[in-house]
Amino acid sequence: MINFNGAFVSEDANVLVQNRGFLYGDAVFETVKVVNGKILFLEDHYFRLMSSMRVIRMEIPMNFTLEYFEEQILALVKNNNTESSSRARITVYRNDGGYYLPQDNTVSFLIKTTPLESKEYLFNEQEYEVDLYKDFYITKQLLSSIKTTNRLINVTGSIYAHENGLDNCVLLNDSKNVVEALQGNIFMLNGNKLITPPVSEGCLNGVMRKQVLELAKKIESIEVVEEIISPFDLQKANELFVTNVIKGIQPITKYRKKEFSTEISKTLITALNKSLGLV
Known part of the structure; x- marks a missing residue:
């Protein structure tokens, strides 16, 4: 029904x-x-x-x-x-x-x-590989930050990921900067700095994005910022992960030839479940 x-x-x-x-x-x-x-x-x-x-x-x-x-x-x-x-x-x-x-x-x-099978947000330890999707680009405008039913970039990008044995793709805007992943916002840990693109870059104003930003700011060892991310920055990162309200936090383990750790992802998933009273 x-x-x-x-x-x-x-x-x-x-x-x-x-x-x-x-x-x-x-x-x-x-x-x-x-x-x-x-x-x-x-x-x-x-x-x-x-x-x-x-x-x-x-x-x-x-x-x-x-x-x-x-x-x-x-x-x-x-x-x-x-x-x-x-x-x-x-x-x-x-x-x-x-x-x-x-x-x-x-x-x-x-x-x-x-x-759904689980109440709490689970940590996925399986390999999760992504690459760039460059057939179409997201425009830097207000419409890109809201959830409309026009999701053709996400649909065609998902087909591309499936055809190439990828778990997800990273979307770019018309300035060729990183915006988000197919199914959520993207975060990058570089040194002690946790970075996510600002909404002005064309990314969805994600609900889980907001939660993760708030939780990450409570971790004393890292600085949390909203900054532009270039595709070249991804290969220099220590960690990458994707956020949405259904999966919570999905660690990315591989981008091209670079492999990533998942420590901050695991820390944030634990904090997220605790904040919601799910553990």
Whole structure:
């Protein structure tokens, strides 16, 4: 079942015939992790969704409060028996009508949940190899920092990674600087400095990115900064990792011929689970 405007309907229900999210990518979304019937980082997800809707000039319904956002997700999670641990995606799209110019700016939403195996964030000790994806570039603009349904760079990049036996790819912007990975923000440890690209470079304003920045600042042995990263910097790094709210922190073990340690990743995953009361 999915939650479609507050009603549970079959996933087979046809909501795509005139759907602007399907036809034009006129939609934004949030993916959240639910543990023990609680949405992790609820306020961060809610306010990012509201901000995204404002950026693309959607009309925010009066009843679409934080409490309503939470209620709608948790009601579906309970209905689908995935309260213990699950991912939930809420997609908000402009209502049918018009071509490029919409007839109005009202919206509808749908929510889908998928069960997850683990409540806590796990440390992945397996080899995880990445390389650059250079077929297309991210533009340095506000739209790049929000989660719209236009993810063609991520889709084609994922196909490239699969065809080349990679676990992920690093995306670049139109200045040829590092922006993020296909499935999350990227962090680089160089000496005692932990660096992630600023949002102004075109990266997603990630919810887990924010959490990791806050947790890392509590580690006295490292300096945490938001700075531009060039592809050449990656090969000089001591450690690289990717962040998102579903996996948490994914260490990168290999980039081209360079192999990396995973000590800070492990430290941050432990701190993250502890801060959420998951250990």
